[in-house]
Amino acid sequence: MxxxxxxxxxxxxxxxxxxxxxxxxxxxxxxxxxxxxxxxxHFGPRGEPYPNPFDGQSLPAWSRLGGWxxxxxxxxxxxAWPFVITGLVYLGFLAWTGEWRAxxxxxxxxxxxxxxxxxxxxxxxxHPPQGKHNALQKGAYTFIVVLGALSVLTGxxxxxxxxxxxxxxxxxxxxxARYWHFWAVWIFVGFTLLHVALVFLVDPASLxxxxxGWYRGRFPSHG
Amino acid sequence: xxxxxTGLSRRDFMRLGLVAPTALAAACGWEGGPxxxxxxxxxxxxxxxxxxxxxxxxxxxxxxxxxxARTPAARFPGYSITRNRTGAYPxxxxxxxxEVGGLVRTPVRLTRAMLEALPRVTYTVKHHCVEGWxxxxxxxxxxxxxxxxMAQPTADARYLRFDSFDSRYANxxxxxxAMHPQTILAYAYNDRPLMAAxxxxxxxxxxxxxxxxxxKYLTTMSFTRERPGGYWEDxxxxxxxxx
Numbered sequence: 001m002x003x004x005x006x007x008x009x010x011x012x013x014x015x016x017x018x019x020x021x022x023x024x025x026x027x028x029x030x031x032x033x034x035x036x037x038x039x040x041x042h043f044g045p046r047g048e049p050y051p052n053p054f055d056g057q058s059l060p061a062w063s064r065l066g067g068w069x070x071x072x073x074x075x076x077x078x079x080a081w082p083f084v085i086t087g088l089v090y091l092g093f094l095a096w097t098g099e100w101r102a103x104x105x106x107x108x109x110x111x112x113x114x115x116x117x118x119x120x121x122x123x124x125x126x127h128p129p130q131g132k133h134n135a136l137q138k139g140a141y142t143f144i145v146v147l148g149a150l151s152v153l154t155g156x157x158x159x160x161x162x163x164x165x166x167x168x169x170x171x172x173x174x175x176x177a178r179y180w181h182f183w184a185v186w187i188f189v190g191f192t193l194l195h196v197a198l199v200f201l202v203d204p205a206s207l208x209x210x211x212x213g214w215y216r217g218r219f220p221s222h223g
Numbered sequence: 224x225x226x227x228x229t230g231l232s233r234r235d236f237m238r239l240g241l242v243a244p245t246a247l248a249a250a251c252g253w254e255g256g257p258x259x260x261x262x263x264x265x266x267x268x269x270x271x272x273x274x275x276x277x278x279x280x281x282x283x284x285x286x287x288x289x290x291x292a293r294t295p296a297a298r299f300p301g302y303s304i305t306r307n308r309t310g311a312y313p314x315x316x317x318x319x320x321x322e323v324g325g326l327v328r329t330p331v332r333l334t335r336a337m338l339e340a341l342p343r344v345t346y347t348v349k350h351h352c353v354e355g356w357x358x359x360x361x362x363x364x365x366x367x368x369x370x371x372x373m374a375q376p377t378a379d380a381r382y383l384r385f386d387s388f389d390s391r392y393a394n395x396x397x398x399x400x401a402m403h404p405q406t407i408l409a410y411a412y413n414d415r416p417l418m419a420a421x422x423x424x425x426x427x428x429x430x431x432x433x434x435x436x437x438x439k440y441l442t443t444m445s446f447t448r449e450r451p452g453g454y455w456e457d458x459x460x461x462x463x464x465x466x
Contacts, residue, residue, distance in 0.1 A: 039354035046298040046356055069354065070459035071254035077461070078266040161351065162285045162431050162466050163278045174349070174357055 010215035018090040028079045030185050031065035035072030043179045102132040105142040109135040154181040271463035281399045285430035288347045294358035301420030304390040312419035313389045325445030327374040335424050341365045344407050348430035351466050362428045364409035368402045380446035385438035394438045395451030405430055436464040
C-alpha cells in the first residue's frame with residue numbers, strides 16, 4: 001500500500017537550504033554563546049542574581065565554541081550574519097510564494113490543534129484531516145520563527161544597549177534582555193529535540209523530503 | 224526548477240552532512256585555527272564598521288541614573304594588567320601629567336590640577352563589561368573633546384591612541400566615539416578621587432563603549448592617521464567595543 005503513495009515535491013530548494021544552513025549556524029551560535037556565558041555565569045545586577053539553574057557554572061567544553069571569550073565573541077558575531085540572512089531569505093520566500101499560508105498558525109487553527117493533541121494523547125481515534133502540516137505543526141513552526149526573531153532582537157539589545165536603547169528597554173533593560181537571550185537557547189534545544197523525535201516517530205518520510213525535496217509519506221502534500 | 228533544486232541540494236546536503244558534524248566536533252573550544260581565525264577577525268572588522276558608521280550616533284546620550292542607583296563599590300570590580308602579574312597596582316610615575324600629542328597643532332601637557340580646572344562633566348551611568356556584567360557609578364572628568372580643542376588635531380587625524388603606565392595597556396579609538404559628549408578623562412569615581420583599582424590618577428571613561436576600551440592609568444593621548452591597536456583588541460577582542 002505504501003508503494004502506491006505518490007512521490008510528490010514537498011520542499012523547495014530554498015526551504016531545504018535555509019533549513020540545513022540554519023541548523024548548522026544555530027549550533028554554532030549556541031556553542032559560541034555558551035562560551036560567552038562562561039565569562040560571567042550570572043544574570044541580573046551583581047550580587048542580586050536572577051534564577052538560573054546554571055548560575056556560577058561553566059558549561060562543558062564540548063558544548064562551547066571559541067576557546068575563550070574573544071574567540072566566542074568572534075564566532076558569535078560572525079555567525080550572526082548567516083543566521084539573520086538565512087532567516088530573512090526564508091521569510092522572504094514564504095511571503096513571495098504564499099507558502100506562509102501552510103505554516104502560519106492563526107486563530108482558526110486553535111480548534112484543530114486541540115483535536116490533534118487529543119489524537120496524540122489517544123483520546124481521539126482518527127487522525128484529524130490536515131493539509132501540508134497539521135495545526136500543531138503550524139503552531140510549532142510559527143513559534144520557532146518567533147523565537148528566532150526574539151533571539152536576534154534580544155541579541156541586538158545586548159549588543160548595542162546604548163545605540164538601540166529603545167530595543168533594550170522593550171525587553172526590560174540590559175540585564176533582562178541578556179536573560180531572555182539565554183533562555184531562548186534552552187527553548188531552541190528543547191524544540192530541536194522534540195522536532196527530531198517527532199520526525200522519526202511520526203513521519204520519517206519527512207526527513208527525506210527535507211533533504212531531497214521529495215516526499216512519499218502518509219500525509220497530503222502540495223507544492 | 225524542481226530538477227535543479229533536487230540535483231544541487233542532494234549533492235550539497237550529502238557534503239554538508241558529512242563535513243559539518245566533523246567540523247563542528249573539531250571546532251569545540253576552537254578559535255578558528257590559522258584558516259578561519261583571520262576570517263572571523265575580518266568579519267569583526269566589518270561589524271566594527273557597521274557599529275561605527277551605521278549604528279553609532281555621535282550625539283545620542285547614554286541613559287543617566289540617580290546616585291541612589293549606584294552599585295556598591297565593593298561589587299564594582301577593577302583590575303589592572305600589572306596587578307594580575309605582580310599583585311600590586313602600577314605605581315604612578317613621578318611628576319605624572321597627561322601628554323596630548325600626535326597629529327596636533329599644539330601638543331599639550333596637563334597636570335592633574337590643570338585637568339581639574341577645566342570644564343567638568345559628572346554623570347551616573349551604567350558600565351557594561353564585555354564579560355556580561357554591569358555596574359552603575361558616578362564619574363567626573365573633562366570631556367575628551369575639550370582637551371582635543373586645546374591641542375587642535377590636524378585634518379589628517381582619524382583615530383586616537385590612549386596609552387597607560389599599566390604594563391603595555393593601550394586602546395585605539397575612532398574619533399566619533401572619542402568626541403562624544405559623554406567621553407571623558409575621569410579623575411573622580413562616586414564623588415571621590417579616583418582610586419588605584421579604577422585607574423588613578425586619570426582614566427578614560429565613556430558609557431558608549433565596553434569597559435576594556437576605557438584606558439586606565441593614562442599617560443598619553445595621541446591623534447593618529449592609522450588605526451591604533453590595543454591590549455585586548457590585538458588579542459582578538461572586537462576593536463570598536465561600542466555599545
